[in-house]
Each structure stands twice: as structure tokens, then as C-alpha cells.
Amino acid sequence: MNSLVVTERILDRNYSASDLVLNGKSIQGTNISALLKSTRPDEVDLLYKTKAQYNLDHVESFVVRLFDAPKIYFPKIDRITNRKHSLEKFIDKPVQDPFQVFLQQMVSIPDVGFEFLFYDRNREKIRDFATLHDELNPLIDYFDLLQKNKDNLKENPKKFVHVNKLLHDTFWQDLFARQEAKRREAMIGRILDYERKYFDYDNPPANFVNSHEMFKFAIQINETSQAIAYSNERECATSFTLHSSVLLDDDLIEKILQYLEKDKTKLTILKFKELDLRAKVDYTMRDNFKKILGKISEIKQDKKNKAFMLLEAGNQYAVCLPIFDLISRSLSMIDGDIGYGRNGGRGQFWDSTKNYPRRANEMEQVFENDPERFRQTNEVGHGIVSLKNLKITPYNKIRRQYFLASLNQQAVEMKRHTIDGTSEIYLNQILRNSELSPLRDLILN
Amino acid sequence: MLVLVWNISDEHMSPKIPENLKLMSPETIKSWRVEDREKYIDTVLMDFLISNSDYGLTIDDLKTTTSFDRRTISSHLEKFVARGEVYKERRGKRLQIFRTNGQAVGKPEFVKSGLNDHYFRLYRLENDDGNFVYIQERELDSFKRDSVKGVIKIKDEELQDFIKKLHAFAVRVTTNE
Numbered sequence: 001m002n003s004l005v006v007t008e009r010i011l012d013r014n015y016s017a018s019d020l021v022l023n024g025k026s027i028q029g030t031n032i033s034a035l036l037k038s039t040r041p042d043e044v045d046l047l048y049k050t051k052a053q054y055n056l057d058h059v060e061s062f063v064v065r066l067f068d069a070p071k072i073y074f075p076k077i078d079r080i081t082n083r084k085h086s087l088e089k090f091i092d093k094p095v096q097d098p099f100q101v102f103l104q105q106m107v108s109i110p111d112v113g114f115e116f117l118f119y120d121r122n123r124e125k126i127r128d129f130a131t132l133h134d135e136l137n138p139l140i141d142y143f144d145l146l147q148k149n150k151d152n153l154k155e156n157p158k159k160f161v162h163v164n165k166l167l168h169d170t171f172w173q174d175l176f177a178r179q180e181a182k183r184r185e186a187m188i189g190r191i192l193d194y195e196r197k198y199f200d201y202d203n204p205p206a207n208f209v210n211s212h213e214m215f216k217f218a219i220q221i222n223e224t225s226q227a228i229a230y231s232n233e234r235e236c237a238t239s240f241t242l243h244s245s246v247l248l249d250d251d252l253i254e255k256i257l258q259y260l261e262k263d264k265t266k267l268t269i270l271k272f273k274e275l276d277l278r279a280k281v282d283y284t285m286r287d288n289f290k291k292i293l294g295k296i297s298e299i300k301q302d303k304k305n306k307a308f309m310l311l312e313a314g315n316q317y318a319v320c321l322p323i324f325d326l327i328s329r330s331l332s333m334i335d336g337d338i339g340y341g342r343n344g345g346r347g348q349f350w351d352s353t354k355n356y357p358r359r360a361n362e363m364e365q366v367f368e369n370d371p372e373r374f375r376q377t378n379e380v381g382h383g384i385v386s387l388k389n390l391k392i393t394p395y396n397k398i399r400r401q402y403f404l405a406s407l408n409q410q411a412v413e414m415k416r417h418t419i420d421g422t423s424e425i426y427l428n429q430i431l432r433n434s435e436l437s438p439l440r441d442l443i444l445n
Numbered sequence: 446m447l448v449l450v451w452n453i454s455d456e457h458m459s460p461k462i463p464e465n466l467k468l469m470s471p472e473t474i475k476s477w478r479v480e481d482r483e484k485y486i487d488t489v490l491m492d493f494l495i496s497n498s499d500y501g502l503t504i505d506d507l508k509t510t511t512s513f514d515r516r517t518i519s520s521h522l523e524k525f526v527a528r529g530e531v532y533k534e535r536r537g538k539r540l541q542i543f544r545t546n547g548q549a550v551g552k553p554e555f556v557k558s559g560l561n562d563h564y565f566r567l568y569r570l571e572n573d574d575g576n577f578v579y580i581q582e583r584e585l586d587s588f589k590r591d592s593v594k595g596v597i598k599i600k601d602e603e604l605q606d607f608i609k610k611l612h613a614f615a616v617r618v619t620t621n622e
Contacts, residue, residue, distance in 0.1 A: 184476070196590070197587075224469070224477075227485060230485075230488065232484065232589075
């Protein structure tokens with residue numbers, strides 16, 4: 001069974017660091033889960049090589065979105081499985097593939113990414129994924145309907161924003177109508193089939209939550225998924241993908257907190273879309289986000305075997321570091337940063353002091369100003385001779401590795417400070433001199 | 446006057462609820478895919494039987510606790526009985542009590558069967574009839590859904606003889622080839 005066990009939890013007032021065993025794999029908290037989505041460079045391969053070269057103690061998990069997986073992840077798993085079978089038959093001995101050894105140590109978590117039924121981006125990829133099985137036909141019907149409406153409103157794209165939300169919500173309302181139950185459950189069942197086959201833990205294909213009604217649907221999908229997983233001797237998380245506007249709705253936040261409190265699953269996965277508490281000065285949002293952090297901290301103090309994961313943590317990652325057990329960020333930092341036009345193919349580079357991605361030319365200058373200081377920031381930085389002279393391909397690989405090493409270093413330090421009882425001081429230190437300083441009011445004290 | 450009293454504890458009167466149970470209403474599971482529904486009912490019933498292995502359960506007990514349809518429960522239990530995973534005991538004319546075939550001790554071992562996606566699970570089993578080596582043949586489908594395809598149960602006393610005969614048989618047939 002792919003069970004999750006919290007083997008050790010170190011508490012430091014509101015904060016904690018936990019070690020977990022997930023599907024037989026030991027990982028340290030807070031664990032940094034890289035979201036792998038690109039084939040150029042091949043991010044699965046890059047993570048494998050980064051682990052081999054630098055180890056990075058707190059990078060022992062990764063996330064792959066289900067619709068990206070047929071391209072970037074499934075073929076790798078299928079290839080090693082097939083090769084292993086044929087080799088073992090041939091030499092009549094167990095075969096150890098280095099990539100397989102890597103997978104045996106890394107925890108893989110799927111992300112269904114159903115928020116992209118709402119957002120335009122990645123819809124094509126979901127559509128491609130949906131064509132793999134008849135059970136996923138409701139998605140194709142939905143995309144067809146969406147496209148028809150988009151075509152009709154070509155002249156008035158602003159109107160489509162409203163139609164988009166209406167169609168999204170109607171899609172789920174229809175699926176939850178009595179006569180559509182079979183189609184809905186078949187879709188859930190098939191998605192869980194993929195998760196069971198390729199990943200260490202099941203993550204329910206819950207809908208995007210932007211209202212009370214959508215939250216109700218998400219609960220139902222979670223509970224169905226957990227029951228199906230249970231019958232396959234699997235554990236399944238509770239998962240909610242929340243639109244940032246949910247943080248403006250005190251009643252809905254209250255419902256979510258109550259649900260998190262009574263929920264018996266061992267892993268809770270949260271994701272917030274369109275949330276940047278650094279940029280948006282909205283105190284209701286910040287207060288409610290803080291309430292969520294506080295509730296998780298409280299639950300972790302009471303229930304020793306509960307773990308929490310945050311997907312697409314974005315600028316909230318630092319304040320979440322001593323709260324969540326696993327934190328995921330996209331390996332390429334923020335979307336759209338590849339910038340083939342503006343930055344000549346050189347994506348943004350992580351500034352480990354500002355805790356923010358910066359344009360390539362800016363970071364090249366930072367490097368030139370004091371190369372030695374830059375090299376001391378982390379193990380990847382240590383090996384950089386010159387940022388400016390790196391060609392585009394190695395540059396785009398190294399910026400990802402550097403980002404991962406920076407997050408790993410903070411996770412290592414945070415754990416050390418939690419043991420020493422100084423996690424709050426360290427968190428304040430991360431935030432103080434960085435672009436994330438407006439988030440200091442989210443420190444729990 | 447002599448009064449005979451059945452020694453049935455309270456625990457038997459109300460079945461123990463399995464620890465990790467995720468019980469869904471029959472109404473909900475009705476809309477699931479057949480393979481998900483069948484696997485789910487199997488798991489729930491087996492978990493109830495394991496949790497109540499001391500006294501066993503009747504179909505009524507299972508109907509009350511799970512709300513599954515009586516015929517559904519009955520057909521799943523018959524499947525367990527046919528596979529040797531569950532014993533059916535008759536009490537009187539009508540009462541049938543179902544009990545798991547014993548307590549599996551320790552962790553099972555896994556052995557390849559040579560057929561793709563088929564494997565064996567070897568258990569140590571203890572029950573009122575004695576101690577056994579209990580072998581399940583299991584199959585993983587293309588989505589790693591695991592199911593029991595058949596079982597063999599050999600009593601400790603017969604084990605040496607069984608292995609000896611199996612070995613002799615294997616030598617004979619493979620040498621002939």
C-alpha cells in the first residue's frame with residue numbers, strides 16, 4: 001500500500017518540520033517538489049541529473065500534471081518497465097536501471113490540473129489527454145462547446161470572459177446532475193487508473209473551486225476518489241484548487257477550514273490560482289490566507305499523522321515553508337519567463353537574496369559585480385564560471401538547477417532553525433531583505 | 446430447569462467497523478464503473494469480515510452495516526467462499542455465518558509466476574483448523590488494479606509431502622520435455 005507515515009515531527013511553536021515515508025520512500029520536510037512540465041529542456045531528465053550531481057537533500061519529490069505526462073513522463077516509465085522486463089528475461093537476474101533507482105527514491109505526485117477547464121492555457125493539452133479514453137469524453141464535449149462559443153464571440157472577446165465562467169460552472173453542474181453520474185464517475189475512475197499506474201499517491205481530479213457550489217462538488221469528487229483508492233489498497237489525498245477570490249469569501253473560508261479539520265485523509269493538497277499576496281494589497285485575502293496557515297499549523301499539532309502539500313506556491317512559498325510538508329513550484333519559475341522574444345531565449349534567473357526571478361541581463365550583471373559572492377550562494381552557483389557566456393541551452397538548464405538549489409538550501413536551513421527553535425527568526429530573515437517582505441504580516445506569532 | 450444461553454458477546458451483536466473504511470452509499474456506487482464498484486464492494490465486505498474474524502458475520506449483519514443489497518452481498522461472499530478466502534458455517538437450518546479463513550501472520554512474500562502481470566502472494570495463515578501456507582495467485586491489470594485469481598491452502602502437516610510431490614512432478618515433466 002502506498003501509505004503515508006509521518007516518522008518525525010519537530011515542532012517550534014506554530015511551525016514544524018516533518019519527515020515522511022510515502023509509498024516506502026523516505027523524504028525530509030519541508031520537501032521541495034519540482035513541477036515538471038517542459039520537454040525543452042527535458043525537465044524530468046534535468047531533475048534526475050541534478051539529483052545525481054548535487055543530491056539536494058530536501059528535493060525528493062516532484063509533480064507532473066496529468067495532461068503533460070503522456071509527453072514528458074509516461075514514456076520514460078513505460079520504457080524502463082519494458083526494458084527491465086526484457087533484460088531480466090534475457091539475463092535471468094534483476095536489473096537496476098539508474099533512472100529507475102532515481103524513481104525509487106523520489107516521490108511522484110500527479111496534478112490533474114482541472115483549473116485549466118476554466119483557463120484558456122493548456123486546454124489543448126487536456127483535450128489531447130482526453131482523447132486517450134472514451135471515459136474522458138465529457139471533457140471533449142465541453143471543449144467543443146467552448147470553442148463554438150468562442151468562435152461566435154470572436155467580435156466581442158470581453159463577453160467571452162463571462163460566457164467562459166458560465167460554461168465552466170454549467171459543465172460541472174451538468175456532470176453532477178443525476179443522469180450524468182455515470183459519465184462523471186467513469187471519468188474519475190479512469191483518471192485514477194492513470195494515477196495508480198504512474199504515481200506514488202492519488203490526487204483526486206477535483207474541479208476548480210470558485211464558489212460554494214463548486215466547493216460542494218469538489219468535496220464529492222474527493223470522497224469518491226478516496227473510496228475508489230481505498231478499494232485498490234491505495235491512499236488518496238484530499239485536494240482543493242481554489243481561485244484567489246475564495247479568499248475574499250469569509251463564509252467559504254470557514255467551510256474550508258471546517259472541512260480540513262474534520263477530514264481524515266493523511267495528505268491534504270491545496271493550490272491557489274491567481275494568487276500573489278506580495279503584489280495585491282488586499283488585507284481580507286491576506287487575513288484569510290493567514291487563517292488557513294494557522295489552521296494547518298493547529299491540525300499538525302493535534303494530528304501527528306497528517307501532512308499538507310501546497311502546489312504552485314508562487315510568491316507565497318516562503319511563508320508556507322515552515323507550515324506545509326511539501327511545497328511545489330514550477331522548475332521554470334514563472335510561466336512565460338522563457339521570453340524567446342524579449343530576452344533572446346534566456347529565461348529569468350532566480351535571485352536568491354531577493355527571492356524573486358530576475359531578467360537574465362540583470363542577473364548577469366549581479367554575477368559580474370561579485371562572482372565569488374554569487375558562487376557561494378549554493379552548490380549550483382559554485383560551478384558557474386560566467387553567466388553571460390553560457391549558451392542558451394545550458395543557461396536554461398542551469399537557471400532551473402540554481403533555482404532548485406536555492407529552494408533546497410532554504411528548506412535545509414528552515415529545518416535546522418526549527419530544530420533550534422528559531423524558525424520564526426529565520427523566516428523573518430528570508431522575507432526581510434527580499435521582494436517578499438510585504439508578506440511578513442503572514443508570519444504566525 | 447436448565448437454560449441454555451448462546452455465548453454471543455455484544456461485539457457480535459454489532460459488527461466492528463474496520464479502521465480505514467471509506468463507506469459510500471449504495472446509491473453513490475451505483476453510478477461507478479463496473480470494475481470500480483465490484484472491487485469496492487469486495488474490499489468493504491472483506492474488511493468487515495477481517496475486522497470481525499472472531500465471530501464472523503451474517504448476510505444480515507453486512508446488509509445492516511453497509512446498506513448494500515442482500516443479493517449483491519451474497520454473490521460476493523459466494524465468490525470469497527469459492528476462492529477459499531472465507532468459510533461458510535451453517536448454524537441451524539437457516540443461519541449462515543461467514544468468517545475469513547484465518548489470521549494472516551506476518552508480511553506476505555511475493556513470487557513471480559512467469560506470466561506477465563501475474564504473481565503469487567505467500568501468506569502464513571492460522572485458524573482453528575491449524576496452521577497453513579496460503580498462496581494466492583494475483584493479477585495486475587494494465588492500470589495496476591490487483592485481483593485474486595485463485596488460491597491454494599496447504600496444512601503444515603501436509604506441506605513437506607506436497608513440496609516433495611510437486612518437485613517430483615516438476616522434475617518428471619520438465620525432463621520429459
